[in-house]
Each structure stands twice: as structure tokens, then as C-alpha cells.
Amino acid sequence: MAHILAPSAQWQMRIAKNSTDASPLTSKMWSSLVLKQNKKGAVKTSAKFRVLAVQSENGTINRMEQMLNLDVSPITDKIIAEYIWIGGSGIDLRSKSRTISKPVEHPSELPKWNYDGSSTGQAPGEDSEVILYPQAIFKDPFRGGNNILVICDTYTPQGEPIPTNKRYRAAQIFSDPKVVAEVPWYGIEQEYTLLQTNVKWPLGWPTGGYPGPQGPYYCGVGADKSFGRDISDAHYKACLYAGINISGTNGEVMPGQWEFQVGPSVGIEAGDHIWCARYLLERITEQAGVVLSLDPKPIEGDWNGAGCHTNYSTKSMREEGGFEVIKKAILNLSLRHRDHISAYGEGNERRLTGKHETASIDTFSWGVANRGCSIRVGRDTEKNGKGYLEDRRPASNMDPYVVTSLLAETTLLWEPTLEAEALAAQKLALKV
Structure with a gap:
């Protein structure tokens, strides 16, 4: 970087209240954002690797795309929170989705969750539960609306940070x-x-x-x-x-x-x-x-x-x-x-x-x-x-x-x- 300027207000980790005004990075946007479409309808990038194929205007993939692009906000206040954490290698990312009853603005409003640590190399099979603590939230560009991405760190059921939880020590410093x-x-x-x-x-x-x-x-x-x-x-x-x-x-x-x-x-x-x-x-x-x-x-x-x-x-x-x-x-x-x-x-x-x-x-x-x-x-x-x-x-x-x-x-x-x-x-x- 050429130089360091003043930091943004984003460091407070709050979701902007007008998050519903912007449109998500849905699959329809890939044609203008990532993909180039040839005459036969097969969608490819300029590097010629295949991403997806649109069979027809009313084909299976088109119907799936419509489902992915559904705006559920007029129907329900519920949102999708994608809980994200670091796996056992210390570099691999894992995530899973959870329904939250209403939009949130701060991690403290979100519940803790858990996952099977024996499947990520972070806990033994006989005591495999690892607890996720929400720490920071971001708007979800894939789902859009009030849906969010949640950065979590990881703890034992007794509340002790597990060895791969490097955020805990960093927060102390x-x-x-x-x-x-x-x-x-x-x-x-x-x-x-x-x-x-x-x-x-x-x-x-x-x-x-x-x-x-x-x-x-x-x-x-x-x-x-x-x-x-x-x-x-x-x-x-x-x-x-x-x-x-x-x-x-x-x-x-x-x-x-x-x-x-x-x-x-x-x-x-x-x-x-x-x-x-x-x-x-x-x-x-x-x-x-x-x-x-x-x-x-x-x-x-x-x-x-x-x-x-x-x-x-x-x-x-x-x-x-x-x-x-x-x-x-x-x-x-x-x-x-x-x-x-x-x-x-x-x-x-x-x-x-x-x-x-x-x-x-x-x-x-x-x-x-x-x-x-x-x-x-x-x-x-x-x-x-x-x-x-x-x-x-x-x-x-x-x-x-x-x-x-x-x-x-x-x-x-x-x-x-x-x-x-x-x-x-x-x-x-x-x-x-």
C-alpha cells in the first residue's frame, strides 16, 4: 500500500441500516460481473473455464436461479446468518447457515452455536462439540437483503478458547x-x-x-x-x-x-x-x-x-x-x-x-x-x-x-x- 489513511467507521462492526437498499451478488449478476455468454447460452469467463450452463429460458437452472434470487423480506422478518469459523488447519474456512428471527445490527444480538469439531480436526469424537461465539457481522453479498455473514471464534463448552482460536489472544492484546x-x-x-x-x-x-x-x-x-x-x-x-x-x-x-x-x-x-x-x-x-x-x-x-x-x-x-x-x-x-x-x-x-x-x-x-x-x-x-x-x-x-x-x-x-x-x-x- 502506498500509505495509510484514516480508518473507516466500520471498525465498530455494525450493519448499515440501509442494507436492504443494495442488491446482492446473485447468480443473475454474474453475466455482467464475472461471466461472458456465447451465442449458444453456455456461460464462460474470458479464461474459458466453465461456471454454469443455462439450458433454456424455462430450464432447470433458470428455475433454480429464480429460487436463489427470491426476495423473502416482504413475506417474513426472518434472515439467514452464515456462521463462519476457522478450521483445524488454521487456514481452512468453514461455515453453516442459521435462521434468525429478525434483522440484527450487532454480534451481541446473535446466539452462540455449535458444530462437530471432530469433523474439522478440532475435537475428539467422544467430546466433539465446539461452541461458536459471534464476533463480527457483515452484509451477505450472495443472499442480499438483511442476510448476514458472521465471523465467529471457537470455544469448548466450558468457555475455554480451543487451540486454533487465535482471535482470543489477539483480542486480549x-x-x-x-x-x-x-x-x-x-x-x-x-x-x-x-x-x-x-x-x-x-x-x-x-x-x-x-x-x-x-x-x-x-x-x-x-x-x-x-x-x-x-x-x-x-x-x-x-x-x-x-x-x-x-x-x-x-x-x-x-x-x-x-x-x-x-x-x-x-x-x-x-x-x-x-x-x-x-x-x-x-x-x-x-x-x-x-x-x-x-x-x-x-x-x-x-x-x-x-x-x-x-x-x-x-x-x-x-x-x-x-x-x-x-x-x-x-x-x-x-x-x-x-x-x-x-x-x-x-x-x-x-x-x-x-x-x-x-x-x-x-x-x-x-x-x-x-x-x-x-x-x-x-x-x-x-x-x-x-x-x-x-x-x-x-x-x-x-x-x-x-x-x-x-x-x-x-x-x-x-x-x-x-x-x-x-x-x-x-x-x-x-x-x-
């Missing part, structure tokens, strides 16, 4: 008075790769072969350079509809790879918004018949990996004299480099090689406008003497609750010894 006073902002750049369904090879790549070398694909335009723009655009609009604080999107360096940015977001909101945006992307690629990959190095060789660069600032960093505060934060980050790397995503060692715009996983570094460093500081931040830093180490499959809270903990709550601080400052050529 973000509620610490020192952290609250510094109003931490985050801007997260989520990279992802689109794969062909049957062969698990990047979208737009010849099966079993390779496209031309990297260079023309980053922010590229044209059928030979851009693969999956329909999905990226559909996801962009779905996020805006849902109330996610999405701030942009672009094609990435490797063909078939894309990025979207979320933020600036305050505290725990950053994780909630990224997880909901990932859910929307999973649903859209599901409808498009394309596989979403968050692997940090989906293709070995001379190809860029996929990261989740995290831009971060505190109130003190954004005020006069903030550059000195940023340098103190960088010093702390250097001393906890191993702790951060271990929490920044599985398979990240395949990406952080010191090549392809990354720093080596084994060495901490920082620099101004240097994308080959662990931490990058922008030219404007240096010039203005205040601003933000960019942590370029997180992998595309990182947990945003873990990364955002760890950045706040290391820079605001953790204090190194004076000896360690002096040695690190000398090594990094920092004067703080």
Missing part, C-alpha cells in the same frame, strides 16, 4: 490500555494464486508448461497478460457490499496471481476483515470453478511467491517525531525476528529466500524504499519524519489475528534489555 491508547492501524496486502481445477496449475498457464518470464504481468492488461480479472473484480465488489474495508486490488508479478488490500483497520478489525474477505474469495472462486491457493510459493523456480505484507503504524508513529518511534519499533522487531518468523505462515521458508523481492528468512534487515528488506520504510515516511512501516515477512497463508497482535505486542508491550537494545541498535545502525 488489543484491549490492553497501552495498545488502545496507541490506536494501531493496519493495512494488509493479501496476495493469492488462482489455479485450474483439475490440474492445480495457475490460471492462464499452458497445462504442464510455462508462460513467458515475469515482467509484463504485474498490473498488466490484455488476454496474454491478465488471467482472472473477472474473479478479482467480483471479489472487489462483494467486499464493498459486505462492508469490508477493502482499499484496492491489482494483478501481481506472477501470472495468475492477484492481490487485494484491506485497511487501514484498527486493532482486531484487521483480522476480522481479512478473514471475511478470504471467505468471500473462496465462495467466488467456488462459483467460478477455480481453486484459490494461499501457498506462499505455489510454483518453484524463478517465480515470485505470495505474501501478505502488513503495513503498521501507531498514534505516536503518525505524529511529529514519529520516525524515531518507528526506528525503536524496528529495533524491537529485530530482537524478536525468530518469534515473528515462526508465526508468519507455513512454508514461508520457500518464499523468503532473499530473491524475488524478499529478504532472507534467517536475517533481519530494514531499509527505506527497499523491497528486499524484512521491514520497509517508505520515502514519504522518511521525508515527513512520521508515518508507518511495512513488515514484508508474513506469508500469504498467515493468520491476520496472529500477525497484527504480535506486531502490537512486540512494539508496544515488550521491552528488551538495555544491553540487547544497544547491540541491536549498533548492528542495525539505528539511533533511537
